[in-house]
Amino acid sequence: MDTGTKPLSYELLAEVGQGAYARVYKAREVGDTRRLLAVKKFIIRANASASEAGIPAFMIREVALLRKMENFNHPNIVKLLDAHVVPVDTGLDLTVVLEYIDQDLSTFLSKAPASGLSHDCIKNMMLQLLRGLDFLHTNMVLHRDLKPENVLVSSCGQVKIADFGLARIHTFNIALTPGVVTLWYRAPEVLLNTVYMSAVDIWSAGCIFAEFFLLRPLFQGYTDAQQLQKIFEVIGLPSEEDWPKDSLISYSVKWGPEGSCTKLLPNLGAEEKDLLNQCLAFRPSGRISAAKALAHPFFTKN
Known part of the structure; x- marks a missing residue:
């Protein structure tokens, strides 16, 4: 070594x-x-x-x-x-x-003014985060533990993805384990103990994107079941057809309300709301890729 x-x-x-x-x-x-x-x-x-x-x-x-x-x-x-x-x-x-980088994203957000981060700051930081993810996914690397504590922010505003202790090289035959990603940033397919791929990192990035606006985590559950309920309160309960067939957890209408609830993020513009929705799509196949996210109007429109 x-x-x-x-x-x-x-x-x-x-x-x-x-x-x-x-x-x-x-x-x-x-x-x-x-x-x-x-x-x-x-x-x-x-x-x-x-x-x-x-x-x-x-x-x-x-x-x-x-x-x-x-x-x-x-x-x-x-x-x-x-x-x-x-x-x-x-x-x-x-x-x-x-x-050496001065601080992690969690520390950076804790120092943000009560009025929140500027639109340009959010756009710049999210763009850098997605560029890092696009590089990882292009090289078949799944980070699997993306959260503010594992994202570093330099004094000049440069964003760097760090801590690859749970990362894996993705192959089609890889045996992926369920206990990955800190609970608040964990994708539904991981919580449901089903097959997952690089879209788990996009979900985590979406959670961070929301946190840029809220200055607190979007989904704060304390068990896997509670975390799923917190998610469905925001994105709405998926249809039974969209529920993964290989999950040992059964579909139930008791998991959450039908239709998304946007009360938590009422001030988002059309582009940022659309990008967030595509990052937090329930089905992994319906989630935007890092490469496509970089071309999203949120970044390309002035």
């Missing part, structure tokens, strides 16, 4: 985040550039079982996907600068060095 070059030299400045599997530090490169870095140190505990020894598969996938995308240097994907593994006691130390 070594990048084949000498590891970057840096000094850690502060811990800025900690999860179940990794700690993230703000660091500064040692040398002439003195650029800021994000250093992600994965926590790999030594296992007694030989079958579980080594680096967990999801960590390898994350680094491999970042390496795959590194060559393209896309402006809306966080850039991998270094990755290396060293033995530590009886375990391993996997370190990933990324470009």
